[in-house]
Amino acid sequence: MTELRGANTATGAAASLRARPAAASVIAACLNAQAESRPRSVLGRAFGASPLSEASRQPYLDALSELHVADELEKLGSDWVILHDVPVGERGRVIDHLAIGPAGVFALAVQHQQAAAVTVRGDALAINGVARPHLARSRDLATEAAVNLTRATGLNVPVRGLIVFVAPQSVSVRNEPDDVGITSDRGVHKWLADREQTLSPTQVAMIADAAADPATWRGAVSRRAPGFNADAFDALRVEVQRAWLARGFWGTVLIAAAAVAAFRVFGA
Template sequence: MTDLRGSNSATAAAASLRAQPAAASVIATCLNAQAESRPRSIIGRAFGASPLSEASRRPYVAAIGELHVASELEKLGADWVILHDVPVGERGKVIDHLAIGPAGVFALEVEHRPADAIAVRGELLTINGVARPHLVTSRDLATEAAVNLTRATGLNVPARGLIVFVAPQSVSTRDEPDDVGVTSDRAVHKWLADREPTLSATQVAMIAAAAADRSTWRGAIARRAPGFNADAFDALRVEVQRAWLARGFWGTAIIAAAAIAAVQLFGA
């Protein structure tokens, strides 16, 4: 299970985004929504009713996706600095993951799209054949990152958007835009690692230091979302897993009972 706690030092967490846990905002949203839900009944628990409410289900899934992508990004190694939940606006906008390494600066947006078909044809991105505005959103986040980092460092810091789809059926790209990439969770670390180097180690360190400084993100809500609680989310994940196992058990039991009844009926 991904460790959500970041630094053990509350002071360090307040001073630097390096200690910001992955998915902090959506975890807070999930837990705040879950706190308003009714507890499951004893029967519901026994038969594997989901502990998630309607309001908490979507942010829960989003948080699991972001945590999974964060673990994939760890494969990039020490040459890269990965920051999570980077605030870029007064309205609570965040960059899910900001990757800074030899290939440059990338603002990652994570989308959970299980079994969906993703296609990029130039400036058109479709999901199951339906046009979606993800390229525009990703480009805007990358522009916010570039403006803030250029101002903070005094360097010209371009940033590229990168949309990461979690568990898609397929990702097909043709004539991908120069400033926005599209990939899957399974391929994200390789996608980044395979980019041509554009920054020296010194430049990476300088940009990463500025990116980790909360004052860089001027005008942003640069604080951990109220309601974030790593232990509470870990406990919720355990409950969800147990409910899934219980449903699997009862489903198997029903199938087995039906098979036995059929044998007895037709064998009589």
Template sequence: MTATESAGGIGTIPAAAVIAACLSAQAGVSRRSRVARVFGRSPLTEDSKPWYLGALGELQVAERLARLGPDWRVLHSVPIGERGSDIDHAVVGPAGIFTINTKFHEDARIWVGSTRLLVNGQKTDHLRNSRYEAQRVAKKLTAMAGEPIAVHPAIVLVGARSVTFRERPADVIVLRDTELVRWLTRRAATLDPGRRDRVADMLTRPETLATMSGTPADVDLPAFAALRHEVGAARRVRMLWGTAVLLAGAALAATVAINTYTALLGGWAG
């Protein structure tokens, strides 16, 4: 079994919950007009864009986690509770059990302290929420296993321009997605293979973490793939327009410079 496979339906599709939320927010949105397509207006709405970016972040982290070896079990979009909450990624391996909260902050400046995480100077609840997720999972796994099971919370940052650590939180791991696999594989082993498999199997059982209805099969992956293609095409059109404007500006500036120079030469000649 590879690092990205699970023993059941739960946890097999990265970003399942946010993809579903994105498509739900996009439902009923009118097709872009021809003019909008010509000028590259994004098909995303204000409601769907945060879900879309969240999905991209989770998919990117899932690709990173796929590089882990066979000693690791990775689950994605693991439902917990009855209100639609989920764990972005749950990782079980030699180094222990981790709940990973993926945060896509495109081109943002992130500051991390012992008790706060700021995004472009704004306070967030990332540390508190990640801590709560891990505690919630640990409590449920402990109850099912009949013995204490520790779960470590992690925040994985995607797309940030810069990450500044004033002081690292004592109980929440914060790192970039590019650091994730190396960080996990370099930690000391704490779980034997048998216990790892038992914990991973528990995480795939609906009765362990959630009593929700719905499965990853409910996610319309082709529809999201089509939306990604449309968003990418619109971005490329905007880039072409931006390049065209820059070239036109440069050509205009060159024309003005030549005309000015010609006028000066004519003045000197006269």
């Protein structure tokens, strides 16, 4: 599991982005939203009511998805440098994961789409049949990353977008765009590992050093988003898990009670 411990102390605009933890921005958004929610009642806790508010639920799921993909990217090994939550531009946007390795540079956008059907037909991407703008957004971030890295290194640094869908029902791709890749969380490691080599180890190291320097991302807010707290997020995960277990327990009790009642009625 991706380690958040120790991340609370890595502050300051001059800190290397290598120290920036995965999902920092969405964790901060989740905790900020959760701070505004009403606490559960005693009965709510006992019966497994979710501790998540309506506003914090989606960033919570997004954070878990980004942490999961970060774990998958660790499988690439030491030939790759992975930076997380890279701030880009002045609009508060981030690249969820920036992968730099023998196959080039990839700006990963993680999408939590549990049990959804994803279809890609050239430049048309749909989720459960509804057209979505993910390709355009991925291109925009990748282009901005390429401009910044090219300026910082003096090399021509193309950056390809890569959209990673987490827990989808299916991902069907026909005529994948040349500038944006599409894969699932289960396939992201293999997708990157199978690309042809385009960069030497020296070029990888040079680009990675530039990417880790906050000064490369001109105008970006490289300081961690206010509200990030690794311990608080870990505590929230424990609460969510306990609530899930409590609901499972009471569900089992209800099923057992219904079975006993049915036996008494029909078995008499």
